[in-house]
Amino acid sequence: SMLEKVLVLVRNQTGHDFSLYKKGTLYRRIQRRMAIHQIDTAEAYVRHVQKNAFEAELLYKELLIGVTCFFRDPEVWHHLRQEVFPGLILSAPPGTALRAWVAACSTGEEAFTLAMVFAEAAADVGNDHGVTLQIFATDLEVDSVAKARKSVYPKNITADVSPQRLERFFSAVPGGYRVNRDIRAMVVFAQQSIASDPPFARLDMLTCRNLLIYLEPELQHRLLPLFHRSVNPGGILVLGTAETVGQSSDLFTPLGAKIGIYRRLDASPQLANFPLYPEMLMPPLTQPASLRQAAPGPGSLQVLADQVLARKYAPAAVLVSAQGDIVYFSGKTGKYLEPPAGKANLNLFAMARTGLSQPLSEVFYRALRQKAPAVLDPVTVEVDGKPLAFGATVEPLNSPDSLQGLVMVVFTDVPLPHAQPRGDGTEGETGHERQVADLLRELARSREEHQATRSEMQTAQEGLMSANEELQSANEELTTSREEMQSINEELQTVNAVLQARVYALASASDDMENLLNATDIATVFLDSRLNVRRFTTRSRGLFKLIAGDVGRPITDIVSEMDYPDLASDAREVLRTLMFQEKEVTASGNRWFMVRTMPYRTQDNRIDGVVITFNDISVAKQLEASLREAGAPKAKPPAGRGKKDGLGK
Numbered sequence: 001s002m003l004e005k006v007l008v009l010v011r012n013q014t015g016h017d018f019s020l021y022k023k024g025t026l027y028r029r030i031q032r033r034m035a036i037h038q039i040d041t042a043e044a045y046v047r048h049v050q051k052n053a054f055e056a057e058l059l060y061k062e063l064l065i066g067v068t069c070f071f072r073d074p075e076v077w078h079h080l081r082q083e084v085f086p087g088l089i090l091s092a093p094p095g096t097a098l099r100a101w102v103a104a105c106s107t108g109e110e111a112f113t114l115a116m117v118f119a120e121a122a123a124d125v126g127n128d129h130g131v132t133l134q135i136f137a138t139d140l141e142v143d144s145v146a147k148a149r150k151s152v153y154p155k156n157i158t159a160d161v162s163p164q165r166l167e168r169f170f171s172a173v174p175g176g177y178r179v180n181r182d183i184r185a186m187v188v189f190a191q192q193s194i195a196s197d198p199p200f201a202r203l204d205m206l207t208c209r210n211l212l213i214y215l216e217p218e219l220q221h222r223l224l225p226l227f228h229r230s231v232n233p234g235g236i237l238v239l240g241t242a243e244t245v246g247q248s249s250d251l252f253t254p255l256g257a258k259i260g261i262y263r264r265l266d267a268s269p270q271l272a273n274f275p276l277y278p279e280m281l282m283p284p285l286t287q288p289a290s291l292r293q294a295a296p297g298p299g300s301l302q303v304l305a306d307q308v309l310a311r312k313y314a315p316a317a318v319l320v321s322a323q324g325d326i327v328y329f330s331g332k333t334g335k336y337l338e339p340p341a342g343k344a345n346l347n348l349f350a351m352a353r354t355g356l357s358q359p360l361s362e363v364f365y366r367a368l369r370q371k372a373p374a375v376l377d378p379v380t381v382e383v384d385g386k387p388l389a390f391g392a393t394v395e396p397l398n399s400p401d402s403l404q405g406l407v408m409v410v411f412t413d414v415p416l417p418h419a420q421p422r423g424d425g426t427e428g429e430t431g432h433e434r435q436v437a438d439l440l441r442e443l444a445r446s447r448e449e450h451q452a453t454r455s456e457m458q459t460a461q462e463g464l465m466s467a468n469e470e471l472q473s474a475n476e477e478l479t480t481s482r483e484e485m486q487s488i489n490e491e492l493q494t495v496n497a498v499l500q501a502r503v504y505a506l507a508s509a510s511d512d513m514e515n516l517l518n519a520t521d522i523a524t525v526f527l528d529s530r531l532n533v534r535r536f537t538t539r540s541r542g543l544f545k546l547i548a549g550d551v552g553r554p555i556t557d558i559v560s561e562m563d564y565p566d567l568a569s570d571a572r573e574v575l576r577t578l579m580f581q582e583k584e585v586t587a588s589g590n591r592w593f594m595v596r597t598m599p600y601r602t603q604d605n606r607i608d609g610v611v612i613t614f615n616d617i618s619v620a621k622q623l624e625a626s627l628r629e630a631g632a633p634k635a636k637p638p639a640g641r642g643k644k645d646g647l648g649k
Helices: 002-014 023-036 042-051 053-063 074-091 109-125 142-150 155-159 163-169 217-230 300-312 357-370 431-520 538-542 567-577 618-631
Strands: 097-102 132-139 152-154 170-173 176-179 187-191 203-208 231-239 252-254 261-264 317-320 326-330 374-383 386-396 407-414 523-527 533-536 581-587 591-601 607-616
Touching: 002 023, 002 042, 002 053, 023 042, 023 053, 023 431, 042 053, 074 109, 074 203, 074 231, 074 261, 097 109, 109 132, 109 163, 109 187, 109 203, 132 142, 142 187, 152 155, 155 163, 155 176, 163 170, 203 217, 217 231, 357 374, 357 386, 357 407, 357 431, 523 538, 523 591, 567 581, 567 591, 567 607, 591 618
Parallel strands: 097 132, 097 203, 132 187, 203 231
Antiparallel strands: 152 176, 170 176, 231 261, 252 261, 317 326, 317 407, 374 386, 386 407, 523 533, 523 607, 581 591, 591 607
16 A cells, blocks of 8 residues: 555665554655645655655654653643652662653653652652662654753743743753753663664653554554563553553553553563564574474464363363453354354353353353362253253463463263152152242243343443443544644744744845835836836836836836837847846936836746836936037127237237
8 A cells, every 4th residue: 555655665764664653643644745745646655755765754754743842741740749759769778769761752851851850759758868760761763862962942941841940950041941960960862662672671660651642552552561561560650641551451550540640560461572563573593494393374273272172171162262252162062052142142151051151150250260270060951952961161271372361161061960769769749849940940040131131231341341442542543633733833833933034034125125226216117027017116106107006007007207118118128138228218307317127037047027227317418418519619709899909808
């Protein structure tokens, strides 16, 4: 599929696998990259990623939704300060260094928040024992880790950090705030993948907030046993407020309602293979042919079950789950089990013959509790109108590994008990015996009704659990969408700030241009490629009847004071030849102007109209006329008039 191809390209470029991330999140982030590049089809985007390795890097960073802030979800940090850290500090031996791991730390805000809360809690309880906290903060994205190591944050953290904490834990620097040395020394940052790199061990606290909501349930179920192994007995696991331990409730117990804080339980979970991604698993070491055993094929469950049955039991048997659901039949089980009426149901107790379900259920769950085989005493039931007696052996399986957690139920036939003869040697039933038989039948009916009610309750409980899981999944999806929206909002705010700066720069440049043109006292008109008015200076209004509403109108529609009928044709010639022109023209009031027409060039050297300037040369023309008049020959005066002597008298 398109998604698989893109993820393979990202993995080849970055070395990180996102195949177990939730598909909805992956599709949304990929669609966002497609919208940025204005790519309409998935196939086109795959080709784009194949041709541009840098796009795979950008998509990789896009998939790592780094939404974080200081003291996010304040109720969580309040509970850690008031309830959790005091207990850890007071119960630790003097001089102990508590160990904490902040997985998916992004740019470090959460790790430093944890350090600050510990410092506050230590001050609250009077940490006379010298207990310290060492925090290991890791993230997949190397740029985020580098930023976290600098421990410098912008001024807008004041929205999340109180003035008291700001004064106590930060120092002002140009453009923002730096985390103080005592808090910075508590945290070690490193790049790490929780799915492929070895985890930290012997931890007193592990925080992994708002990461599981982006992962498929399969990877979540692999991670939680790993977290359980990393945390010390009685240690703390902190998840996001929208995250739960789900099916790993036997590993962690909640400490706070709906705040995502859990305490480790004593259990021995079966760890998944590591690394957690199947494609990252190393190939097994090659062994000699004499030592190698054939790997079980697709039918390994049947083969292994048959081996156990052939070795231990000969009678009819079934292999069931811990919930009583049958996963495998062996031998002829029709005498003991029959399909129930209605909806298909492979539950052992639903299929058990009338009178067998209740006692079998009691023995079954006793065997599970004791983790040892349990024997069902002989039970008499009717099969096809004939009484039959049989017992059963229930054994939880611990080996081989593939059968762990399953239960073997083996049925055994036993002889029917013989009727005792009456004292007088005749056969028959007394009234007392009939009453006992009636009571036994009534008891059997009651047990059957009880079992039916129990089955209905179990079905209802399963439905409720399914609905709860769906609600939890929907809640995680909503939280994921909220995180993505917050990430997009932060990006939009950044882009908006950049655009505002550019708008301010453009406005300033426009003001500079306006003042410059007005200061030159030269009439200037800007025309687009269609000779429509784009802009004009104030001085131009003395030559054209221009108003603000004339922007966008053809220059030929504007009344002019000049005697210049070739204005439009000269402008078109300049657009065609890209050569500027100069021409002297006259205007009303005996005015002269030097008209210069030149191409309008954009920053990318594209011609987008013309610029026409009108330089007033009236004074020069008047002076030129005066000089011509002064240099012209004058008529001689009449003889005898105006004659002067040598002294000028």
